[in-house]
Amino acid sequence: MGVSAASILNQLLRKQNLKPHPHSQTQPATNAVINTILTYLKAGRIRKATSILFAFPKPFPFSLYALFFRLCSSHRAVVEARKVESHLLTFSPNPPTFLLNRAIEAYAKCHCLRDARELFDEMPQPDGGSWNALITAYSQLGFPNETFSLFLCMTRSGFFPTEVHGLVTKFGFCGNVILGSSLVDVYGKCGVMADARRMFHEIPQPNAVTWNVIVRRYLDAGDAKEAVFMFSRMFSTSAVRPMNFTFSNALVACSSVSALREGVQIHGVVVKLGLREDNVVSSSLVNMYVKCGRLEDGFQVFDQLGFRDLVCWTSIVSGYAMSGKTLEAREFFDEMPERNVISWNAMLAGYTQCSEWSKALDFVYLMLDVIKDVDHVTLGLLLNVSAGISDHEMGKQVHGYIYRHGFHSDLRLSNALLDMYGKCGNLNSTRVWFNQMSDRRDRVSWNALLASYGQHQLSEQALTMFSKMQWETKPTQYTFVTLLLACANTFTLCLGKQIHGFMIRHGFHIDTVTRTALVYMYCKCRCLEYAIEVLKRAVSRDVIIWNTIIMGCVHNHKGKEALELFVIMEAEGIKPDHVTFKGILLACIEEGLVEFGTGCFKSMSSEFHVLPRMEHYDCMIELYSRHRYMDELENFMRTMTMEPTLPMLKRVLDVCQKNECPRLGEWIAEKINEFKY
Numbered sequence: 001m002g003v004s005a006a007s008i009l010n011q012l013l014r015k016q017n018l019k020p021h022p023h024s025q026t027q028p029a030t031n032a033v034i035n036t037i038l039t040y041l042k043a044g045r046i047r048k049a050t051s052i053l054f055a056f057p058k059p060f061p062f063s064l065y066a067l068f069f070r071l072c073s074s075h076r077a078v079v080e081a082r083k084v085e086s087h088l089l090t091f092s093p094n095p096p097t098f099l100l101n102r103a104i105e106a107y108a109k110c111h112c113l114r115d116a117r118e119l120f121d122e123m124p125q126p127d128g129g130s131w132n133a134l135i136t137a138y139s140q141l142g143f144p145n146e147t148f149s150l151f152l153c154m155t156r157s158g159f160f161p162t163e164v165h166g167l168v169t170k171f172g173f174c175g176n177v178i179l180g181s182s183l184v185d186v187y188g189k190c191g192v193m194a195d196a197r198r199m200f201h202e203i204p205q206p207n208a209v210t211w212n213v214i215v216r217r218y219l220d221a222g223d224a225k226e227a228v229f230m231f232s233r234m235f236s237t238s239a240v241r242p243m244n245f246t247f248s249n250a251l252v253a254c255s256s257v258s259a260l261r262e263g264v265q266i267h268g269v270v271v272k273l274g275l276r277e278d279n280v281v282s283s284s285l286v287n288m289y290v291k292c293g294r295l296e297d298g299f300q301v302f303d304q305l306g307f308r309d310l311v312c313w314t315s316i317v318s319g320y321a322m323s324g325k326t327l328e329a330r331e332f333f334d335e336m337p338e339r340n341v342i343s344w345n346a347m348l349a350g351y352t353q354c355s356e357w358s359k360a361l362d363f364v365y366l367m368l369d370v371i372k373d374v375d376h377v378t379l380g381l382l383l384n385v386s387a388g389i390s391d392h393e394m395g396k397q398v399h400g401y402i403y404r405h406g407f408h409s410d411l412r413l414s415n416a417l418l419d420m421y422g423k424c425g426n427l428n429s430t431r432v433w434f435n436q437m438s439d440r441r442d443r444v445s446w447n448a449l450l451a452s453y454g455q456h457q458l459s460e461q462a463l464t465m466f467s468k469m470q471w472e473t474k475p476t477q478y479t480f481v482t483l484l485l486a487c488a489n490t491f492t493l494c495l496g497k498q499i500h501g502f503m504i505r506h507g508f509h510i511d512t513v514t515r516t517a518l519v520y521m522y523c524k525c526r527c528l529e530y531a532i533e534v535l536k537r538a539v540s541r542d543v544i545i546w547n548t549i550i551m552g553c554v555h556n557h558k559g560k561e562a563l564e565l566f567v568i569m570e571a572e573g574i575k576p577d578h579v580t581f582k583g584i585l586l587a588c589i590e591e592g593l594v595e596f597g598t599g600c601f602k603s604m605s606s607e608f609h610v611l612p613r614m615e616h617y618d619c620m621i622e623l624y625s626r627h628r629y630m631d632e633l634e635n636f637m638r639t640m641t642m643e644p645t646l647p648m649l650k651r652v653l654d655v656c657q658k659n660e661c662p663r664l665g666e667w668i669a670e671k672i673n674e675f676k677y
Contacts, residue, residue: 030058037064046071050080059091062099069102078110085119094124101129108137131157148179177203181210188217193226206238212246219253227253228262235269244278251284255291263288267301276304283311290319310336314343321350326359344370345377352381357388376410383416387423395420396429415444422452443473447482454486462486463495477514484517493525512538516545523552528561543574550583559590578610585619589626597623598632614642621648625655634664646675 033056040049050068053060065088072081085103088095100123107116120126120134131154138147180203187196200206200214211234218227231250234242242250247270254263267285275281282305289298302308302316313336320329326347333339333347344367351360364385367378374382379402386395399417402408414437421430430452437445446469453462462483469475480503487496500518503510510518515538522531535541535549546569553562566584569576576584581604588597601620604610617640624633637644637652644652649672656665 030056030060034060034064041067041071046075046077046080050077050083054083054087056087057091060087062092062096065095065099066102069099069106073102073106073109076110078107078112078115081106081110082115097123097125097127097130101127101133104130104133104137108133108140111141113137113141113143148182151179152182177205177207177210181206181213184210185213185217188213188221191221193218193221193223206240208240208243208246211238211240212243212249215246215253216249219249219256224253224256225259228257228259231266232262241273244275244281247275248280248284251281251288255284255288258292260288260292260294263292276301277306279307279309279312283309283315286312286315286319290315290323293323295319295323295325310338310340310343313337314340314346317343318346318349321347322353324350324354326350326354326356339370341371341373341375341378345375345381348378348381348385352384352388355388357385360385361389376407376413379407379413380416383413383420387420390424392421392424392426392429395424409440411440411442411445414440415442415448418445418448418452422448422455425455427452427456427458441472443476443479446473447476447478450479450482450486454482454489457486457490459483459486459490459492459495463498466499475508477508477511480508480514481517484514484521488517488521488524491525493522493527496521496525512540512542512545516548519545519548519552523548523555526556528552528556528558532561541569541572541574543569543577543580546574547577547579547583550580550587554583554586554590557590559587559593562587563591563593563596576608576610578613578616581608581610581612582615582619585616585623589619589623592627594623594627594629594632612641614645617642617644618648621652625651628655628659630656630659630661630664634661637664637668644671646672649675 033052037049037052037060040046040052046068053064053068065084068084069081072078072084081103088099088103100119104116104119107113107119116134116137120130123130131150135147135150135154138150180199183199184196184203187193187199196214196217200210203210206214211230215227215231215234218224218230228250231242231246231253234240234246247266250266251263253259254266263285267288270276270281270285282301285301286298289295289301298316298319302312305312313332317329317332317336320326320332329347329350333343336343348360348363348367351357351363364382368374379398382398383395386392386398395417398420402410402413402417407413414433417433418430418437421427421433430449434441434445434449446465450462450465450469453459453465466475466479466483469479480499483499484496487493487499496518502508503514515534518534519531522528522534531549531552535545538545546565550562550565550569553559553565562583566576566580566587569580581600584600585597588594588600597620601612601616604612604616620636621633621644624630624636633652633655649668653665653668653672656662656668
């Protein structure tokens with residue numbers, strides 16, 4: 001490539017004018033020169049004005065250069081534009097980008113693309129305006145291929161256009177599927193999915209890349225349902241075969257919204273097209289099935305693979321681990337031919353999810369012996385383990401590692417530290433760290449602090465902090481649940497009512513979880529009528545809120561009311577669980593309803609398919625013992641399907657002695673003696 005006139009001028013000017021002229025002190029002052037230049041510019045004498053500027057060995061205000069470039073554009077004075085650029089770069093080595101953009105526009109108006117491109121390529125930090133100026137120049141001068149190439153370079157460089165779509169329409173490139181697909185991609189990356197979708201529909205015949213882009217961008221935007229819908233529409237409206245990555249993206253979308261039916265349909269297409277051996281697609285299939293709770297199907301896909309890569313192994317481990325089947329997950333993990341930090345994190349996450357803290361701690365020691373580098377996910381899991389076993393010292397060590405290795409700016413880890421200190425009972429460390437987070441706290445941070453106050457039964461202080469929280473961020477449902485539980489645990493009805501009133505006054509939606517917390521708080525604070533009123537106002541009631549009110553009635557010695565509520569619960573079609581039956585049996589104990597309690601116990605497994613637990617057996621022993629149904633008690637003890645505990649046996653022995661039941665007493669005494677050997 002030859003050397004342009006602008007480059008020659010730059011070199012000459014730098015050689016001649018880098019040093020001040022020896023007689024520079026006698027030259028006119030800068031302001032006087034500027035006034036002279038402006039006079040010539042107003043008179044339209046651009047060449048004369050440029051000659052004066054070019055001969056002056058000092059920089060001028062940037063606004064004067066901008067005026068020059070604008071006039072050079074309108075008069076198509078390319079020689080003068082080159083002189084102005086040379087003077088600018090000589091005496092201002094780092095000029096503002098906007099001035100260089102004006103120079104590019106001037107060269108474009110003068111039909112000098114070579115000068116415009118050379119200047120652009122020499123710019124240290126071109127901005128969006130620089131890209132727009134150069135793309136506009138190529139578009140206006142009739143170079144569509146170069147325009148498109150520049151557009152792709154711009155998007156890959158991280159600059160998203162504000163006016164390129166208009167240029168595409170103006171110069172008649174709307175039918176170009178490649179350019180249209182790129183616009184869909186850009187709008188999607190900017191999060192403007194409505195415009196991305198509109199641009200997508202403007203493409204006459206979208207190809208496989210176009211469909212892949214729209215599916216992927218919906219997935220990235222968090223709209224997995226629409227991603228699945230667009231993938232399905234691809235088959236119904238076009239004859240285009242999806243790319244392998246499109247299948248993978250659609251399966252990821254299915255897994256994120258538990259769209260099992262659509263995922264199974266995609267699986268069928270994968271088999272039909274012979275894509276089962278594609279590692280990306282197969283890993284996505286395994287992930288989809290396990291995320292949708294179909295572990296067996298996921299394993300079947302995994303088992304049929306000829307080659308299983310690291311991603312596929314990690315997917316199956318994560319699926320079993322997060323589904324609570326940590327034993328099977330560990331077996332898969334131990335069989336892995338290779339592992340990375342993500343694999344280790346997946347297994348550790350399963351242990352923490354299931355609160356298997358002892359196994360988690362052993363796994364942590366093994367993990368830290370094997371891998372060298374950990375990531376923010378690992379550190380978050382280590383903090384979860386520290387909180388789970390209430391090991392404050394371990395948590396402090398993790399904190400030190402986070403600080404030394406530069407992870408302290410990660411907000412998720414900062415919040416995990418707050419949670420750890422709170423669950424370890426170290427309120428002082430929680431406060432200190434919370435204050436150190438002052439510039440980056442969010443709702444999660446505040447909620448963690450409030451939970452820590454609640455754990456220490458400092459409900460009044462929690463309410464004070466809640467008032468301060470509102471200066472920084474809006475409370476969430478979790479915030480109110482945390483405060484209500486704090487009030488319940490400290491029996492502070494007044495504060496609980498204040499929180500309830502605050503929610504009503506400020507129009508906060510009271511969801512099922514929050515309503516359950518309100519019921520629990522009022523029950524614990526012995527304000528049963530308020531709890532029942534809150535229950536009545538619920539649009540939908542699940543088994544948890546029913547269990548809360550039933551147990552609350554029992555807590556307040558209102559067994560009859562508990563049983564009445566149980567009847568209403570059944571009438572609503574809510575299936576009782578083991579907690580419900582515990583509350584009903586406690587209510588029967590309270591009211592002395594032995595026959596009814598016996599019937600409820602029998603119906604647990606026969607009618608409701610709820611297997612009795614030790615707590616239910618304990619309730620039945622208490623029911624028969626308290627109300628002196630000794631024959632029923634003896635029959636119950638002899639036919640228990642679970643071995644009674646030592647406290648149960650001692651209680652029954654005590655009842656036998658008080659009620660003169662020697663036969664049962666002797667049998668119980670033998671049972672107690674068996675515990676000694």
